[in-house]
Amino acid sequence: MEIEEFAQYSIVKAQEVGTSDIHILPEENHYSLYFRIGGKMSFWNSVPEENGKRVISYFKYLSNMDVGERRKPQSGASQLLINGKAIALRFSTITNFRAQESMVIRILNSAAHLSLLKTTYFKKEVQMIEQLAQFNSGLLIFSGPVGSGKTTTMYQLVRESYLVSKQQVITVEDPVEIEEPLFLQTQVNEKAGITYETLLKSSLRHHPDTIIIGEIRDEETAKMVIRGALTGHLIIASVHAKNTVGVVSRLLELGVTQEQLKQTLLGVVFQKLIPKYCPFCKGDCDPACAHNNLYEKRAILYDVLSRKELKQFLSQTHSEEEIQEKLTRSFNLLLRKAYAYGYISEKNYIQFQIP
Numbered sequence: 169m170e171i172e173e174f175a176q177y178s179i180v181k182a183q184e185v186g187t188s189d190i191h192i193l194p195e196e197n198h199y200s201l202y203f204r205i206g207g208k209m210s211f212w213n214s215v216p217e218e219n220g221k222r223v224i225s226y227f228k229y230l231s232n233m234d235v236g237e238r239r240k241p242q243s244g245a246s247q248l249l250i251n252g253k254a255i256a257l258r259f260s261t262i263t264n265f266r267a268q269e270s271m272v273i274r275i276l277n278s279a280a281h282l283s284l285l286k287t288t289y290f291k292k293e294v295q296m297i298e299q300l301a302q303f304n305s306g307l308l309i310f311s312g313p314v315g316s317g318k319t320t321t322m323y324q325l326v327r328e329s330y331l332v333s334k335q336q337v338i339t340v341e342d343p344v345e346i347e348e349p350l351f352l353q354t355q356v357n358e359k360a361g362i363t364y365e366t367l368l369k370s371s372l373r374h375h376p377d378t379i380i381i382g383e384i385r386d387e388e389t390a391k392m393v394i395r396g397a398l399t400g401h402l403i404i405a406s407v408h409a410k411n412t413v414g415v416v417s418r419l420l421e422l423g424v425t426q427e428q429l430k431q432t433l434l435g436v437v438f439q440k441l442i443p444k445y446c447p448f449c450k451g452d453c454d455p456a457c458a459h460n461n462l463y464e465k466r467a468i469l470y471d472v473l474s475r476k477e478l479k480q481f482l483s484q485t486h487s488e489e490e491i492q493e494k495l496t497r498s499f500n501l502l503l504r505k506a507y508a509y510g511y512i513s514e515k516n517y518i519q520f521q522i523p
């Protein structure tokens with residue numbers, strides 16, 4: 169098989185089995201290709217070192233990277249037309265101390281739009297979130313570790329309300345992870361001076377109904393987000409924090425006042441993507457097991473801090489710990505419920521707790 173043929177074949181195979189990333193990794197004297205399926209890496213194929221290098225070069229060429237540059241990390245994007253269907257791909261390279269280059273290819277799967285109710289452990293929290301997204305102005309924040317499906321949730325939430333009533337949606341991200349033709353998607357490019365702040369500023373001038381923001385990570389963006397939420401936009405954004413209450417503290421840290429939060433914050437969602445317990449696999453469901461289909465081997469556990477609860481806390485001067493103790497619903501309590509119902513394994517119950 170020609171290199172080009174093999175490279176395309178690997179993408180087709182990967183997509184067939186629901187792979188999110190292909191890892192092309194150098195080993196002693198060959199290259200191994202791994203597929204990441206449902207969060208787990210599994211070995212797919214190995215090729216001689218020379219062929220591995222050629223496959224990487226082919227993809228670098230395809231995604232407009234500098235093919236001659238082998239030391240500096242690079243990233244790029246491309247589309248591959250396979251059986252008349254465009255598959256969007258993101259590429260990144262990095263080189264180890266032995267000067268061997270490795271590559272990761274992310275396959276952006278726009279085919280799998282599963283409703284939020286189908287991909288969660290408990291429906292009640294999803295219904296709360298869907299209600300919060302019906303406001304036409306205010307701020308709805310998502311938090312959770314990397315890979316917890318925040319972007320997927322935010323997109324699906326807005327997509328669902330878009331389908332009910334057409335609206336203009338702008339996204340500001342770094343980088344765009346999911347391609348969605350219904351939204352106007354913009355991407356931060358620090359090198360070119362295009363920051364979250366500048367993109368958000370121009371987005372607001374477009375007067376969209378909804379703005380999705382990849383991450384609020386500096387004071388300027390936080391300030392602009394509040395302004396947007398106060399002037400009749402629904403802003404859905406993610407903030408890095410360890411739980412729902414932590415999000416409030418983080419926003420205060422970024423210079424947002426308590427009064428502004430009271431006026432704008434609709435709710436805070438914290439989420440983690442957790443493998444389902446499979447009775448056949450006696451634990452996490454193996455990619456090859458037919459009990460759950462590929463996209464349903466994991467589900468999201470959501471914790472929601474509602475507007476009412478938020479207002480209560482914001483009018484008092486409690487510490488984060490005191491607030492956390494007063495909550496009748498928290499991520500860890502919901503996790504315990506999922507374990508008690510037999511939805512998740514004991515191992516994951518322990519591993520996914522918030523310390």
Ligand SMILES: [Zn+2]
Nearest residue numbers: 446449453457
């Ligand atoms: Zn299984």
